[in-house]
Amino acid sequence: MISRRQFFEETMIATAVAAAASNAIPLQAEEKGTTSANDTIRHAVIGCRIRGRVHAREFGNQKGVEIAYVCDPDRTLAEERADAVEKQQGWRPKAVQDLRTVFDDKSVDTVSVATPNHWHALAAIWAMQAGKDVYVEKPVSHNIVEGRRMIQASEATGKLCQVGTQRRSSGPLKAAAKFVREGKLGDVKFARSIIYGNRGSIGSRGQYEVPSNIDYNLWLGPAPMTKLTRPQLHYDWHWNWDTGNGELGNNNIHYIDVCRMIMGLTGLGNSVFSIGGRMGYEDAGQTPNTQLVAHEFDGSTVMQEVRGLKSDPFSKKFKAGWIIHGTEGFIAEESFFDRDGKMVHKFEGETENHFVNFINAVRSGRREDLNADITEGHQSTALCHLGNISYRAGRAMPVDKIAASLEKLSVYEDVPRTFDRMVKHLQDKGVDLKKTPLVLGSLLNIDNKSESFINNAQANKLLGREYRKPFVLPGAEEFKRTNT
Numbered sequence: 001m002i003s004r005r006q007f008f009e010e011t012m013i014a015t016a017v018a019a020a021a022s023n024a025i026p027l028q029a030e031e032k033g034t035t036s037a038n039d040t041i042r043h044a045v046i047g048c049r050i051r052g053r054v055h056a057r058e059f060g061n062q063k064g065v066e067i068a069y070v071c072d073p074d075r076t077l078a079e080e081r082a083d084a085v086e087k088q089q090g091w092r093p094k095a096v097q098d099l100r101t102v103f104d105d106k107s108v109d110t111v112s113v114a115t116p117n118h119w120h121a122l123a124a125i126w127a128m129q130a131g132k133d134v135y136v137e138k139p140v141s142h143n144i145v146e147g148r149r150m151i152q153a154s155e156a157t158g159k160l161c162q163v164g165t166q167r168r169s170s171g172p173l174k175a176a177a178k179f180v181r182e183g184k185l186g187d188v189k190f191a192r193s194i195i196y197g198n199r200g201s202i203g204s205r206g207q208y209e210v211p212s213n214i215d216y217n218l219w220l221g222p223a224p225m226t227k228l229t230r231p232q233l234h235y236d237w238h239w240n241w242d243t244g245n246g247e248l249g250n251n252n253i254h255y256i257d258v259c260r261m262i263m264g265l266t267g268l269g270n271s272v273f274s275i276g277g278r279m280g281y282e283d284a285g286q287t288p289n290t291q292l293v294a295h296e297f298d299g300s301t302v303m304q305e306v307r308g309l310k311s312d313p314f315s316k317k318f319k320a321g322w323i324i325h326g327t328e329g330f331i332a333e334e335s336f337f338d339r340d341g342k343m344v345h346k347f348e349g350e351t352e353n354h355f356v357n358f359i360n361a362v363r364s365g366r367r368e369d370l371n372a373d374i375t376e377g378h379q380s381t382a383l384c385h386l387g388n389i390s391y392r393a394g395r396a397m398p399v400d401k402i403a404a405s406l407e408k409l410s411v412y413e414d415v416p417r418t419f420d421r422m423v424k425h426l427q428d429k430g431v432d433l434k435k436t437p438l439v440l441g442s443l444l445n446i447d448n449k450s451e452s453f454i455n456n457a458q459a460n461k462l463l464g465r466e467y468r469k470p471f472v473l474p475g476a477e478e479f480k481r482t483n484t
Contacts, residue, residue: 041359044069044102044132046123047114048081049234051137051164055112056081058355060088065359067093069102073218074211074234097215099123103130110362113137118223118243121146122473128159129474133362135355137164138257139249139381140374142222144451145464145473147378147385152479154367154374162358162370163377165257169357171349172334176324177262179336179347185326188263190412192303193255195247195320199308202239203231205284222471230284239285241392246287247306248384255322257380259302262324262331267448268382269295269302273409274390274441275402275419279431280309288439292422293387294415301412304387307422309429382451389453389462390441397440399423399433405440 043065045055052072060067070081070093082095102108103126111127112135113120121141124134140163141147154161167173180188208228210216217225219233223242230236238244248256259265276291289308294301314321324331329338335346354371361369397405406416426433445454453459467473 039064041065041109041362042068042107043110043112044071044108045081045112045114046071046099046102046127047116047119047137048072048074048077049114051114052077052081053084055114055135055355056085057088058353059110059112059359060085062356062359068108069094069096069105071096071099071102073097073215074213075215076213098218100126103127103132106131108132110135110359116219116237116243117245117249118142118237119221121150122222122471124150124161125153125474128153128157128161131157131159133160133358135162135164135358136374136377138253138377139245139384140377141381141385142243142245143462143464144382144385147374147381148451149473149476149479150374151378152476153474156479160358160361160365160367160370161374161377162354162361163372163374164354165254165372165377165380166354167254167258168261168372168376169352169354170334171351172347173258173261173349175347175349176331176334176336177264180262180324180326180331181264184328185324185331185336186328188300188324188326190301190303190325190414191259191263191323192305192414192418193252193259193322194305194314195252195255196307196311196313197247197251197320198310199239199247199289201281201283202236202285203283205229206231208233220468222465222467222473224466224468236285239287239289241286244287245384245388246291247289247308248291248293248304248387249381251320252304252306253381253384255320256302256304256383257376258322259324260376260380260383262322263300263302265297265300265302266379267297268379268386268446268451269297269448271296271443271445272383272386272390273443274387274394275422275438276306276391276441277396277436277438279426279436279438280429287388288391290422290426290438291387291391292415292418293383293390293441294411295383295386301415302383303412303415303418304383305418305422307425309426309431311425386444386446387441389459390444391439392441392462393444393456393459394439394441396437398437402438402440409443 043059059065067085072078078095086092111132113123114137124136127134210228238250272295274293276288279290291306293304336344357371444459
């Protein structure tokens with residue numbers, strides 16, 4: 001099986017990508033139509049950059065949905081989005097900088113959160129406490145504690161919370177998950193998610209001025225009040241621990257979520273460790289740009305792999321995605337391959353627009369109608385957080401010592417092979433691994449009931465964060481009181 005997997009993996013992925021092209025998830029929501037005023041859902045978009053633009057378009061194009069607010073601490077972005085929405089729906093929404101203004105308006109029914117990661121959980125929780133149903137972008141949280149609080153908030157308030165992991169609305173992937181549940185893939189022992197990109201330097205660390213059109217206090221929210229240390233405020237927050245979660249939380253969250261969905265995995269697994277580093281340049285960023293994370297579940301290994309330096313693709317036509325290995329073959333993208341690497345069939349099924357799914361669930365009031373409830377989003381997001389915590393609790397080591405550690409750990413055989421490929425990739429990029437060593441993260445054993453680590457105080461400190469008043473995460477006891 002190992003030799004077959006090594007030989008066929010790249011070929012099958014290229015084939016699967018071509019086969020999946022016809023099953024692409026539709027982005028456009030239903031066009032507006034005539035509807036009763038009593039049926040109208042008044043929606044607010046929080047965060048007006050890349051994903052916020054999509055939210056405004058997709059929700060605004062649905063029958064019976066009106067964009068009542070757009071909100072961003074960057075006044076320019078909020079006004080630009082209000083202009084675009086006015087052209088789309090025929091009247092201008094309110095453009096505000098403080099999201100609390102939206103939550104105080106009882107006429108707002110639903111909210112979508114497209115802010116930087118460090119605002120996702122608090123914005124969603126405040127919205128639910130204010131009586132709004134919520135659609136929140138991935139990753140759902142900045143840390144593991146926040147994700148659990150979001151579940152508690154949804155349960156305590158009775159409000160729905162959908163996560164922007166839109167592949168859960170894919171018909172073919174639902175069919176693939178059913179295929180695995182029925183045992184047709186055999187014994188599933190290994191899966192991998194893959195992100196190969198090209199993330200360059202974000203510029204030198206220093207002190208930079210925040211543009212005057214941005215309310216920096218509101219932009220930081222729960223994060224510490226620190227000076228801007230990178231040239232660009234927007235987007236490059238992904239690579240700073242105070243506000244982002246690196247590439248695991250940025251893009252790989254989608255693919256690890258698909259692995260969980262197809263394999264039917266629940267919980268945070270039994271253990272995790274990471275290997276990686278910020279390689280190839282020195283800049284204002286903190287998160288790894290090269291990383292592999294290995295999760296052990298009962299009887300199976302799931303591995304996340306990220307490359308941020310320019311890289312040869314995993315295969316000729318494939319830089320990102322997932323592969324699920326079973327004793328009867330492989331699932332890659334939306335196709336099933338037999339043990340010899342021959343594509344048997346591509347999965348089929350009706351794909352639902354993810355934004356439409358949320359609105360339909362809001363209208364029905366049924367949590368089970370959501371394709372990506374907050375519980376699923378929390379568990380997938382937490383796997384990304386686990387990998388980053390292992391990395392942050394680890395230490396730099398020479399390549400040979402990392403390899404020896406992997407041998408002692410008796411990890412699944414594809415993990416050392418992937419590490420060897422990582423090392424070769426970095427060497428090919430001219431990285432001197434003696435001057436800039438990789439970090440071997442701590443092996444962390446997980447207590448799933450408490451969502452914490454066993455006998456590792458350093459790692460447990462990274463499960464949550466300190467909050468800057470008044471942007472404080474509600475405690476678990478607050479939701480217990482609400483439930484009673």
